[in-house]
Amino acid sequence: MGQTDREWRDIFSACLAMALLAGCATGVPPSDLAMNPPVSRTKGIVFLFTGLTFSSEDSFGTGTHTLADNIRRLGVRAEINQPSTWESVADWVIADPGLRQVPLAVYGYSYGAQAALRFTERLAQASIPVQTVVVLEAFRPVPVPCNVIKAIHLYLSDGSFSQATPIAPAQPECGRVVLNRRYYPLGVFPLVVNHWSVSTFDALHREVLHLLLDADRVRTRVLDPIISPMLTGSGVPSPTTAAAD
Secondary structure, eight states: OOOHHHHHHHHHHHEEEEEEEEHHSSSSGGOOOOOOOOTTTTTTTEEOOOOOOOOOTTTTGGGGHHHHHHHHHOOOOOOOGGGGGHHHHHHHHHOOGGGSSOOOEEEEETHHHHHHHHHHHHHHHTTTOOEEEEEEOSOOOOOOOOTEEEEEEEESSTTTTTOOOOOBBGGGGGGGEEEEEEOOOOOOGGOOOOOTTTGGHHHHHHHHHHHSSSSBOOOOOOOOOOGGGGGHHHHHHOSSSSOOO
């Protein structure tokens, strides 16, 4: 079956974006990252999971290092992780009793979105809440566990060429915390925006920072009354009013 005009445009856009990413080395190189602030019970921690690229899963070409750099410069600890390390990172959090008192937020792009959700799934087994999960262009995501207070999926399109899959709650009663939202970075030439490039744009980074953070700290949210019993003994106090998205 022949390709439609739209599919050919998508293919051309993807190839152009991949060439730009490979040739321009976009983003902040790992060696230039801001120093990671110490863990703070007030400011919290953001865990970021990179996507896969043609070079490796830790390539800074995914824009994740730039996003982490922005977070660190606000005084919030930001941990950059490869998708394959989600289990060991979760075990590190679970093994440290002090981290149960720290607000946590999570970001994942593409295949890193699946890793981000598996990471939160592992934390759910230890009744550790996660304030916000933001996934971008999620590739084959697993269900969102009920320890996540708010989950937001930013994706470009629903078309047949889309690389993103909607996220869904692990249990029906947790469905109110899950949001799939179409997103397009304003001010960016449409031809270069696709699954492989969207994670690199400053407009996207500003949106993710707004969803994850409240000024210079992890955004804390109100626990849904249905979810609260699932996290008994977590030790993380919830605010009396919800922070707006």
